[in-house]
Amino acid sequence: MQVIEGKLQVPTDKKVAIIAARFNHLITDRLVEGAKDAYARHGGNEAELDLVLVPGAFELPMATERLLATGKYDAVCALGAVIRGATPHFDYVSAEATKGIATVSLKYAKPVAFGLLTTDTIEQAIERAGTKAGNKGFEAMTTVIEMLNLYAEIQA
Numbered sequence: 001m002q003v004i005e006g007k008l009q010v011p012t013d014k015k016v017a018i019i020a021a022r023f024n025h026l027i028t029d030r031l032v033e034g035a036k037d038a039y040a041r042h043g044g045n046e047a048e049l050d051l052v053l054v055p056g057a058f059e060l061p062m063a064t065e066r067l068l069a070t071g072k073y074d075a076v077c078a079l080g081a082v083i084r085g086a087t088p089h090f091d092y093v094s095a096e097a098t099k100g101i102a103t104v105s106l107k108y109a110k111p112v113a114f115g116l117l118t119t120d121t122i123e124q125a126i127e128r129a130g131t132k133a134g135n136k137g138f139e140a141m142t143t144v145i146e147m148l149n150l151y152a153e154i155q156a
């Protein structure tokens with residue numbers, strides 16, 4: 001049986017953008033740090049990353065679409081933190097961001113990692129932004145690296 005999988009080594013010929021929401025930036029700044037750390041730990045040079053900031057998670061898909069439409073990027077690491085408030089707003093923002101990120105990834109057939117926290121409390125968000133439950137930004141960038149290498153293995 002042939003096993004096809006992507007290795008965890010940053011490819012030298014691929015351009016990656018991090019796109020991060022400023023909303024809840026106390027959390028998202030930590031996710032960005034985690035993503036940069038993952039890139040460096042897997043052999044990449046942080047200076048080669050581009051960082052794009054958007055107002056909130058709702059804007060992640062539309063700005064990712066613009067980025068990929070330029071043809072300059074091979075993958076995007078999308079980061080944000082939606083934290084439940086008192087109204088149903090959380091459900092709308094998180095659902096649109098999630099659906100949009102998946103849609104744009106499929107449209108361009110390029111990896112767009114889902115580094116979006118959707119938490120009930122700020123404590124849960126802190127736990128996932130570099131404390132006891134790891135750093136979802138690190139995980140998302142690791143996914144970008146694996147998927148870029150996987151796509152290189154699966155040539156159309």
Ligand SMILES: Nc1c(NC[C@H](O)[C@H](O)[C@H](O)CO)[nH]c(=O)[nH]c1=O
Pocket residue numbers: 021023024055056057058059080081082083084089093
């Ligand atoms: N409540 C959260 C938001 N809300 C803002 C929206 O994402 C959007 O920027 C606004 O509705 C204008 O289009 N964004 C987050 O990233 N996290 C939240 O918890």
Ligand SMILES: CC(=O)[C@@H](O)COP(=O)(O)O
Pocket residue numbers: 082083084085086087088089090091093
């Ligand atoms: C994600 C959100 O919904 C949040 O920031 C909005 O809070 P609220 O529902 O209290 O307006």
